[in-house]
Amino acid sequence: MMKTIKGPAIFLAQFAGDEAPYNSIESICEWVSSLGYLGIQIPTWDSRLIDLEKVASSKTYADEYKGKIAECGLVISELSTHLQGQLIAVNPAYDAMFDGFAPTNVRGNSKARTEWATNQLKLAAKASENLGLSAHASFSGALMWHTVYPWPQRPGGLVELGFKELAARWVPILDVFDASGVDVCFELHPGEDLHDGITFERFLEAAGNHKRANILYDPSHFLLQQLDYLQFIDIYHERIRMFHVKDAEFNPTGRSGVYGGYQGWVDRPGRFRSLGDGQVDFVGIFSKLTQYGYDGWAVLEWECCIKHPEQGAAEGAPFIEDHIIRVTEKAFDDFAGQKPDDNLNRKILGL
Numbered sequence: 001m002m003k004t005i006k007g008p009a010i011f012l013a014q015f016a017g018d019e020a021p022y023n024s025i026e027s028i029c030e031w032v033s034s035l036g037y038l039g040i041q042i043p044t045w046d047s048r049l050i051d052l053e054k055v056a057s058s059k060t061y062a063d064e065y066k067g068k069i070a071e072c073g074l075v076i077s078e079l080s081t082h083l084q085g086q087l088i089a090v091n092p093a094y095d096a097m098f099d100g101f102a103p104t105n106v107r108g109n110s111k112a113r114t115e116w117a118t119n120q121l122k123l124a125a126k127a128s129e130n131l132g133l134s135a136h137a138s139f140s141g142a143l144m145w146h147t148v149y150p151w152p153q154r155p156g157g158l159v160e161l162g163f164k165e166l167a168a169r170w171v172p173i174l175d176v177f178d179a180s181g182v183d184v185c186f187e188l189h190p191g192e193d194l195h196d197g198i199t200f201e202r203f204l205e206a207a208g209n210h211k212r213a214n215i216l217y218d219p220s221h222f223l224l225q226q227l228d229y230l231q232f233i234d235i236y237h238e239r240i241r242m243f244h245v246k247d248a249e250f251n252p253t254g255r256s257g258v259y260g261g262y263q264g265w266v267d268r269p270g271r272f273r274s275l276g277d278g279q280v281d282f283v284g285i286f287s288k289l290t291q292y293g294y295d296g297w298a299v300l301e302w303e304c305c306i307k308h309p310e311q312g313a314a315e316g317a318p319f320i321e322d323h324i325i326r327v328t329e330k331a332f333d334d335f336a337g338q339k340p341d342d343n344l345n346r347k348i349l350g351l
């Protein structure tokens with residue numbers, strides 16, 4: 001059944017800062033509302049915007065917190081644990097780079113860091129329940145990413161073991177989310193073990209086809225991988241429960257392609273862009289998601305190596321609003337239709 005997508009909403013992670021209006025949930029909500037957004041997706045690692053433990057432990061506090069946001073004419077679309085989810089599975093090669101995502105008391109201790117991240121996800125499940133949310137955004141983490149384009153070749157059984165271990169870490173978390181009635185939506189992203197359809201399928205199989213393991217659909221990551229992001233919706237629409245509206249472009253040259261040559265974002269062939277400045281076919285995406293009955297939020301995730309974030313945010317709300325399709329309640333050719341008539345039908349068929 002076709003449904004109308006909710007929106008526009010905005011992910012606050014790229015906008016939070018130490019200066020007003022970006023340094024508190026009240027002031028950033030006033031700014032977001034003034035731009036025409038109706039929903040916000042909240043990064044739970046940012047204490048300027050949310051106290052995750054407090055929202056998880058007190059329904060009363062959660063209601064008060066939600067009320068502050070409602071006073072600005074906004075609702076919470078979802079919570080996010082992208083950084084904490086990353087720490088559920090970290091290959092030792094990346095320990096030093098990802099330690100900054102964790103509090104100081106668990107840095108340098110991978111076991112303690114994973115335990116902290118696991119607890120954060122479980123808090124996010126309860127916080128989402130207390131806020132009346134049905135979906136949650138996260139990353140899967142990665143044990144195998146360093147072998148994605150391997151030389152020498154991967155040893156037999158390595159990938160199977162990697163997905164088995166990843167599932168073993170996530171299934172207890174997914175069970176907690178299930179108890180709270182909330183879907184975990186993995187953003188399929190290069191750098192994560194879950195970065196395309198095949199890797200999501202392999203994880204799903206290892207996780208016993210867990211009903212709470214779902215997808216945050218972000219076409220920008222698929223365009224940069226040169227994956228057919230429209231066909232992806234045809235294949236996986238039943239598992240798509242969240243949507244990041246983010247643009248990108250891929251302009252390969254004779255000197256550099258998908259991997260980018262270790263260059264900065266401005267010089268890479270594949271770049272994230274503000275909405276409308278890239279190559280993503282959003283008309284096709286909104287049409288397919290609407291056709292398949294996606295009724296979650298369309299959430300701007302602003303990432304652009306050229307345009308200022310305030311301009312990107314200001315342009316994002318009307319862009320999303322213009323692409324949301326109000327679902328029709330009647331067929332375009334109803335005017336020419338006739339009421340069901342069995343005798344007439346039999347006559348037309350020559351029966």
